[in-house]
Amino acid sequence: MATTAKEIKEFEEKQEWWWVAEKTRSSRLDYLRKAVWKKGALGGNYAPGIEIDLEFPELYTETWQENEGDPIMLRKAKSIGNVLENLPIFITDQSQIVGCVGSAPHNIVSYWQGASMINEEIYNEQGILPQPEEKSLERLAALNEYWGGNTALDELAKVLDPEDAVKFMSGAIGWGTPSSAVGYATKDFRHIGKGFENIIEEIDENMERTDKLLRGNPSPDLLPLYDKLPRWEAMQEVLDAAIEYAARYARLARIIAENFETDPKRKEELLRIAETCERVPAQPPRTLQESIQYDHFVQVVVRYETYEGAMPHRPDYLHGPFFDKDVNINKSITRDDALDLLGEHLIRTYEIGIFSPRWTREGLQGITGTWVWTMGGVNEDGTDACNDCTTAYMQVARLVRIANPTFSFRWHPKVKDELMREIFECIRHGLGYPSLRNDPILVENAMYWHGHPLREARQWVTQSCMSPCPPTKYGCQPFRMASATANCAKIVEYTLHNGYDNVVNMQMGPKTGNAVDFKTYDEFFEAWTKQMKWLLNILVRTVALGRAKDPEFFSRPILSAYYERAVETGTDAVDYTNGERGNAWVTAFTWVENADSLAAVKKLIYDDKKYTMAELIEALKNNWDGKEEMRLDFVNNAPKWGNDDDYVDDIMVQCLKTTAAHGKEIKCVCGNNIPILPENVSGNIHYANVVSALPNGRRLGDALYDGGISPGPGLDKKGPTAVLKSCGKIDHVLDGRAFLLNQRLSPTQLAGEKGYQLWKSYVKSWDDLGMDHVQFNMVDDSTLRAAQKDPEKYQEVIVRVAGYSAHFVDISRKTQDNIIQRTVQGLG
Amino acid sequence: MKCVACGFEGPVDKFRYLYNARIDASMSMRQCPKCNEWNAVDELKDEALEIVNPGDAPWGKSAGIEGISA
Amino acid sequence: MTRKKRSSRRDNKWNQMRDGLTNLSTAKGVEARETVPDIACGKCKNFSESPYASDGRGSCSVVKTGSDFTVDPPLILLEGDTGMMCMFNMDAAKCSHFDLMDIIDTDGNECADPQFRRAQRQMEKAMS
Numbered sequence A: 001m002a003t004t005a006k007e008i009k010e011f012e013e014k015q016e017w018w019w020v021a022e023k024t025r026s027s028r029l030d031y032l033r034k035a036v037w038k039k040g041a042l043g044g045n046y047a048p049g050i051e052i053d054l055e056f057p058e059l060y061t062e063t064w065q066e067n068e069g070d071p072i073m074l075r076k077a078k079s080i081g082n083v084l085e086n087l088p089i090f091i092t093d094q095s096q097i098v099g100c101v102g103s104a105p106h107n108i109v110s111y112w113q114g115a116s117m118i119n120e121e122i123y124n125e126q127g128i129l130p131q132p133e134e135k136s137l138e139r140l141a142a143l144n145e146y147w148g149g150n151t152a153l154d155e156l157a158k159v160l161d162p163e164d165a166v167k168f169m170s171g172a173i174g175w176g177t178p179s180s181a182v183g184y185a186t187k188d189f190r191h192i193g194k195g196f197e198n199i200i201e202e203i204d205e206n207m208e209r210t211d212k213l214l215r216g217n218p219s220p221d222l223l224p225l226y227d228k229l230p231r232w233e234a235m236q237e238v239l240d241a242a243i244e245y246a247a248r249y250a251r252l253a254r255i256i257a258e259n260f261e262t263d264p265k266r267k268e269e270l271l272r273i274a275e276t277c278e279r280v281p282a283q284p285p286r287t288l289q290e291s292i293q294y295d296h297f298v299q300v301v302v303r304y305e306t307y308e309g310a311m312p313h314r315p316d317y318l319h320g321p322f323f324d325k326d327v328n329i330n331k332s333i334t335r336d337d338a339l340d341l342l343g344e345h346l347i348r349t350y351e352i353g354i355f356s357p358r359w360t361r362e363g364l365q366g367i368t369g370t371w372v373w374t375m376g377g378v379n380e381d382g383t384d385a386c387n388d389c390t391t392a393y394m395q396v397a398r399l400v401r402i403a404n405p406t407f408s409f410r411w412h413p414k415v416k417d418e419l420m421r422e423i424f425e426c427i428r429h430g431l432g433y434p435s436l437r438n439d440p441i442l443v444e445n446a447m448y449w450h451g452h453p454l455r456e457a458r459q460w461v462t463q464s465c466m467s468p469c470p471p472t473k474y475g476c477q478p479f480r481m482a483s484a485t486a487n488c489a490k491i492v493e494y495t496l497h498n499g500y501d502n503v504v505n506m507q508m509g510p511k512t513g514n515a516v517d518f519k520t521y522d523e524f525f526e527a528w529t530k531q532m533k534w535l536l537n538i539l540v541r542t543v544a545l546g547r548a549k550d551p552e553f554f555s556r557p558i559l560s561a562y563y564e565r566a567v568e569t570g571t572d573a574v575d576y577t578n579g580e581r582g583n584a585w586v587t588a589f590t591w592v593e594n595a596d597s598l599a600a601v602k603k604l605i606y607d608d609k610k611y612t613m614a615e616l617i618e619a620l621k622n623n624w625d626g627k628e629e630m631r632l633d634f635v636n637n638a639p640k641w642g643n644d645d646d647y648v649d650d651i652m653v654q655c656l657k658t659t660a661a662h663g664k665e666i667k668c669v670c671g672n673n674i675p676i677l678p679e680n681v682s683g684n685i686h687y688a689n690v691v692s693a694l695p696n697g698r699r700l701g702d703a704l705y706d707g708g709i710s711p712g713p714g715l716d717k718k719g720p721t722a723v724l725k726s727c728g729k730i731d732h733v734l735d736g737r738a739f740l741l742n743q744r745l746s747p748t749q750l751a752g753e754k755g756y757q758l759w760k761s762y763v764k765s766w767d768d769l770g771m772d773h774v775q776f777n778m779v780d781d782s783t784l785r786a787a788q789k790d791p792e793k794y795q796e797v798i799v800r801v802a803g804y805s806a807h808f809v810d811i812s813r814k815t816q817d818n819i820i821q822r823t824v825q826g827l828g
Numbered sequence B: 001m002k003c004v005a006c007g008f009e010g011p012v013d014k015f016r017y018l019y020n021a022r023i024d025a026s027m028s029m030r031q032c033p034k035c036n037e038w039n040a041v042d043e044l045k046d047e048a049l050e051i052v053n054p055g056d057a058p059w060g061k062s063a064g065i066e067g068i069s070a
Numbered sequence C: 001m002t003r004k005k006r007s008s009r010r011d012n013k014w015n016q017m018r019d020g021l022t023n024l025s026t027a028k029g030v031e032a033r034e035t036v037p038d039i040a041c042g043k044c045k046n047f048s049e050s051p052y053a054s055d056g057r058g059s060c061s062v063v064k065t066g067s068d069f070t071v072d073p074p075l076i077l078l079e080g081d082t083g084m085m086c087m088f089n090m091d092a093a094k095c096s097h098f099d100l101m102d103i104i105d106t107d108g109n110e111c112a113d114p115q116f117r118r119a120q121r122q123m124e125k126a127m128s
């Protein structure tokens, strides 16, 4: 029975937005949304029914074994080619966009060439083995034994400094795999958009020119050219394979249309799919459907090369002209048709599922990767880049309500009010996105830290959750980040324990002295500074070596074909000598604990002398057991970040400026600076049992703070303006790369026009204070509690975790409780 | 401390510390080593108060202003 | 005469640990991978699972790097800055410091807890 307008109104009034979505979206979107598998881990485990794809690694390994004598990039290209040409494919009913990572809709994939420890983890994993289990175990054991000791990470471990390797892989001080095997890369869409056949032709010309040179006068300059030829050949091989992959979909669509489909409308759609796949990615797109299909093939195909855990992208910018042409100028499709295409674009992206090692799953609960799409912003010349497609993406996001991809909106003063209202509606509907990014601040930041020229900086996309990167010829960043992710709460922990880690039982940081002997706070802070420098240094140098060795140990033929600079120079995209400018940063997880802990030490130990350092250290070693009154004193009677209190805010700024100064001393492989970027994803939960008790009052086991500069949950007691004022004391250009702020708002308070106006004035204050990021949760406690009690009923409730959104029922209990603990701020 | 569910008795650190209910309150959750149930524990008194089930909030509401209407 | 090594950093405990890291999963075939002995490091209070890799590697908080259970009698060192690397299913029958845990949490949905949680499929089976 059709839902009436009155019923929809009732759902709106009850703020049950998931029902509003279900009742108002097209039947096609409704079907596709319900048919797609949930591939993000539920907390740390995959959902029942999700299976690891074994055909993919077997096809890959088969060709890899056959081509032992080839240079690595060519060997790899042939292996990927075998997969793209032979892995089973399928077309989902009612679908108009095709292509999937994996041989079946419920599969997740992994890359056996990457890391033995991940391969063994898959073997040991609960619940993802295809049935019969005994057969799968045999297949997995065979794969693991072939690759064991020979993966990219195994090779890297052999050349890393042994002490660095052990500490890095302890899992205590940071996360990440120093290899392209687990990473993400910016895509050079301007180059990719030429059409794969045109890129193949460009490569042909480069090879012919090189062949000619090689037959000419001998010179030492010619020697490197010999290595370029097989690389170019590898790039052509994968581009050809990608064209064939699309052609297989075209054939499948035609076979179904001509032999099996009885519905004439669907038959027509299948034939359109066939024509689309015959056109793209071989040739540049001409219509919205071709443009989205092209884009999707680009994203899918590269995930047969490696784990790409993020999706730096600007889809409204890319598809906007086609949207405008088809919907508004030629009127070849209706706006509803276009919404169906954009909605399916979101759903097909959500479908991409890659096996993540457990620490990644725990840090990115509920999603398969941070598909944060960048929207809005400006053009190269500074004019407003928002278009009708931006608006349409906002509208369709509310209809399909998926948690991945999410949007990061490049806000600037010229954004029109109508679009701001669309953005607010997404937030009000509880999606948790788009996050707001302050475009002028981030353009300036990109120029200050990495020297990107203005016109390039203005094109920035979110590289993963937060960090901007220009997707340009020399701006593109091919490796996860060329730096690292630091578990920064360890800085203050090691300062207190002379560098010793009581969780992993190891002398980890430098011996900066027994904290009991520090006579002043300045001495304490000096030790903190040494621990901070050590932490950044060990992570950066480890990842830098991984980056430098990556072309030799892993290799990226597809990404290389996607990069103009790699095609031009016959180099691997990851090769840091091919002109890349460098856009590295260190993600600073668990950062704010430093400010609150240092403030507590300064106040209660050095200023008030209420406790001795020895007493504090003893209490921390015992996880505050038996010292509850003292612990509460450290929580309640020491200033906390986020209350506009200069005592602690000055410490936060001092920590950031000291770290920023070090960021100007250390260099990435390209010779550029490395700022920090405080944020957490759900690493604050992953590290809860890895970071010892701290002077801010947390115990080992407690969730760490959720944001990069968000106050501790429940510790921001002075309201949203005080939070903004504290955060506004940070220089968002000079002090780091970007700063993540989570805010919870009341859906009741922000109802109606008045709610919009309150929110808009909040955004104005946020901009006035020069901040670069803010994101909002707008779901009330009672809904979240009800969802914990009765998860079946609340499958569609979405929350902003940190840097990404997830369905509330897909995150672990501790993460859920952590979100509920966050203060709901009243505006106005 | 005595588990509310099964009556197991032992010193508080015998119970697996899970996490706090709020950092600024003396309430935490600990798991009984015998029956594995989650106890809400008053850390000032070393006393298990109740069993915590999904959706329960023994510590009350978040610090926010949920429910206000402007 | 054996040449004296010049770089002690290349032949020290860190090197031993790194080798431990890369050669830990030496089990071959299905049967060896599936076995969790009754007395295994993963069931011991002193085992701390690595939050980095869930193939089940970890370190011991009592027995230090350089110890060796494969020799007879086993070599057990209790002094040093770094705990011995071990696997959840490493046979600890010869370890005099084995101390059975009260709670072994095999719930893979919750997040890393080096001291209590063992989320491997084999542990889930062994504990059920």
Ligand code: SF4
Pocket (backbone or CB within 6 Å): C040, C041, C042, C044, C045, C046, C047, C059, C060, C061, C062, C063, C084, C086, C092, C095, C096, C097, C098, C099
């Ligand atoms: S069994 Fe022995 S080596 Fe293994 S974790 Fe326990 S004490 Fe350490």
